[in-house]
Amino acid sequence: MERYYQPEIECASREQIERWQSQRLIAQVRRVWENVPYYRKKMEEKGVTPEDIQGVRDLPKLPFLSKADLRDAYPYGLMGKPLKDCVRIHSTSGTTGKRVVAFYTQHDIDLWEDCCARALTAAGATDEDVVQVSYGYGLFTGGAGLDGGSHKVGCLTVPMSSGNTDRQIMFIRDLDATILCATPSYAAYLGERMQELGLGPEDIPLKAGIFGAEAWSEEMRRGIERTLGIKAYDIYGLTELSGPGVSFECSAQAGMHINEDHFIPEIIDPDTGEVLPEGAQGELVITAVDKEAFPMIRYRTKDICSLTYEKCPCGRTHVRMTKPKGRSDDMLIIRGVNVFPSQIETVLLNHGYAANYQILVDRVNNTDTFEILVEMTPEMFTDSIGEIQQLQKTLSLGLNSMLGIRPKVTLVAPKTIARSEGKAVRVIDKRKI
Amino acid sequence: MSIRQLSVFLENRPGKLFELTALLAEHGIDMRALSIAETTDFGIARLIVDDADKAAQVLKEARCIARFSDVLAFAVPDEPGGLHRLLSEFNAAQVNIEYMYAFLQGKEGRAYMIFRVTDTAASEKALLARGLKPLTLKEIESA
Numbered sequence: 141m142e143r144y145y146q147p148e149i150e151c152a153s154r155e156q157i158e159r160w161q162s163q164r165l166i167a168q169v170r171r172v173w174e175n176v177p178y179y180r181k182k183m184e185e186k187g188v189t190p191e192d193i194q195g196v197r198d199l200p201k202l203p204f205l206s207k208a209d210l211r212d213a214y215p216y217g218l219m220g221k222p223l224k225d226c227v228r229i230h231s232t233s234g235t236t237g238k239r240v241v242a243f244y245t246q247h248d249i250d251l252w253e254d255c256c257a258r259a260l261t262a263a264g265a266t267d268e269d270v271v272q273v274s275y276g277y278g279l280f281t282g283g284a285g286l287d288g289g290s291h292k293v294g295c296l297t298v299p300m301s302s303g304n305t306d307r308q309i310m311f312i313r314d315l316d317a318t319i320l321c322a323t324p325s326y327a328a329y330l331g332e333r334m335q336e337l338g339l340g341p342e343d344i345p346l347k348a349g350i351f352g353a354e355a356w357s358e359e360m361r362r363g364i365e366r367t368l369g370i371k372a373y374d375i376y377g378l379t380e381l382s383g384p385g386v387s388f389e390c391s392a393q394a395g396m397h398i399n400e401d402h403f404i405p406e407i408i409d410p411d412t413g414e415v416l417p418e419g420a421q422g423e424l425v426i427t428a429v430d431k432e433a434f435p436m437i438r439y440r441t442k443d444i445c446s447l448t449y450e451k452c453p454c455g456r457t458h459v460r461m462t463k464p465k466g467r468s469d470d471m472l473i474i475r476g477v478n479v480f481p482s483q484i485e486t487v488l489l490n491h492g493y494a495a496n497y498q499i500l501v502d503r504v505n506n507t508d509t510f511e512i513l514v515e516m517t518p519e520m521f522t523d524s525i526g527e528i529q530q531l532q533k534t535l536s537l538g539l540n541s542m543l544g545i546r547p548k549v550t551l552v553a554p555k556t557i558a559r560s561e562g563k564a565v566r567v568i569d570k571r572k573i
Numbered sequence: 574m575s576i577r578q579l580s581v582f583l584e585n586r587p588g589k590l591f592e593l594t595a596l597l598a599e600h601g602i603d604m605r606a607l608s609i610a611e612t613t614d615f616g617i618a619r620l621i622v623d624d625a626d627k628a629a630q631v632l633k634e635a636r637c638i639a640r641f642s643d644v645l646a647f648a649v650p651d652e653p654g655g656l657h658r659l660l661s662e663f664n665a666a667q668v669n670i671e672y673m674y675a676f677l678q679g680k681e682g683r684a685y686m687i688f689r690v691t692d693t694a695a696s697e698k699a700l701l702a703r704g705l706k707p708l709t710l711k712e713i714e715s716a
């Protein structure tokens with residue numbers, strides 16, 4: 141039986157959803173016009189006034205916001221409420237070097253936690269469950285978001301944060317944790333550590349996990365599900381838009397439902413800005429219609445995905461987005477070819493390696509060098525230099541057929557690539573351009 | 574009788590061999606023979622040690638990648654043509670050598686050769702048929 145946290149919202153009719161969206165959008169645009177001079181100026185430049193926005197179909201008339209705008213307006217320039225009404229900030233990990241600081245009123249926290257509660261309930265959580273939150277706590281949104289959602293569902297919440305892996309495993313076992321929330325790379329590492337300790341899926345009580353904040357592949361999902369003996373659910377979000385919970389997977393594991401009462405999605409052509417039809421792949425743009433302190437209108441996420449409004453077997457009516465192919469922030473352009481780390485991960489897992497790798501990019505004599513460090517496994521090691529070189533060559537060719545560019549593959553000793561407890565550092569780009 | 578050799582995966586970076594020798598020293602493991610094959614990225618250290626099982630355990634605990642392989646050991650007479658005569662027997666027995674390395678043992682410093690051959694069991698049989706018996710580790714140590 142599918143469970144819902146807010147069935148009247150999650151299973152509302154399309155007409156009802158659009159009514160909410162239109163009402164909230166009209167009000168949001170008016171508030172922003174009055175309170176956010178930065179965005180008002182953008183609207184004026186485009187010749188749009190709040191009167192032009194009569195409903196959700198007028199959305200494309202509004203100007204976009206991008207990460208560059210967030211940088212320009214840092215830190216207070218996009219606030220929709222005075223600081224005295226705000227109760228918290230969160231900040232991005234800045235893995236791409238561009239730190240974002242987002243503000244929240246109590247209303248913003250509530251709506252965000254509701255979204256996370258919907259995700260947890262979709263993963264099977266009830267007030268009988270013990271939820272171990274192994275996302276980092278602090279400025280990062282992962283810990284706070286799932287923690288708040290878990291409280292709303294009434295789960296016993298274990299605020300572990302990341303790190304100290306052996307203690308994580310001990311708590312899962314001693315406190316009978318049934319649901320784990322973490323980054324996928326940390327979940328994979330937990331599984332790896334369990335195997336080293338001689339523990340199998342039958343030795344831990346976990347039944348489900350919610351993993352997000354990084355791009356991860358289907359192969360990695362299956363690996364985590366196997367080693368931890370759970371069903372692994374994807375969750376999506378950005379700090380700019382609250383955090384995790386913008387969208388989440390249901391039991392169908394066939395795309396993530398966007399919480400459309402709060403977030404209106406569009407897919408655009410990233411080059412022209414033109415809105416694309418349902419099913420087309422493009423950049424996801426989100427309008428947060430209900431957020432007060434940090435009201436993002438037509439925010440360009442840089443995530444490449446597509447949308448489907450098709451009926452979902454789970455009963456939810458909110459639109460589903462595909463797993464982003466990779467954040468365009470994560471995307472590397474090497475010798476003119478677009479490379480997503482998630483593609484590399486898929487090839488590694490298909491060839492029997494662990495999904496722990498590092499990409500080294502540099503520029504030598506005006507040509508990009510592209511090297512991938514991959515950990516050797518005991519099963520693959522042989523006494524023959526020739527056979528190991530053949531392994532490197534096979535993997536390099538496998539990567540070439542996926543990426544369209546051939547990297548140098550270097551096999552390294554196990555455990556030499558640093559394990560991440562939060563977001564993994566996958567890319568070391570030394571190019572000075 | 575073949576001898577168990579331990580092959581250890583090493584990255585070709587400063588300090589990696591040092592870490593391996595430190596580990597073996599710390600656990601009191603005595604090396605009889607050592608050879609390293611290397612490429613620009615990685616190498617394989619091939620070891621004959623006094624206590625192969627203990628060494629394998631120590632390496633495993635240190636999360637090194639290692640694996641046993643069987644090799645054949647022969648004494649090589651210290652005189653012109655000594656190795657050549659041995660290899661003519663290999664040739665006649667149609668034994669294919671993948672790699673080999675030498676080491677000295679005992680007070681007099683007698684020379685020995687370790688051979689990694691294709692299909693160790695069949696090769697050993699063919700050599701035995703020609704009266705060539707590979708040495709055991711005990712025989713080498715007591716020489």
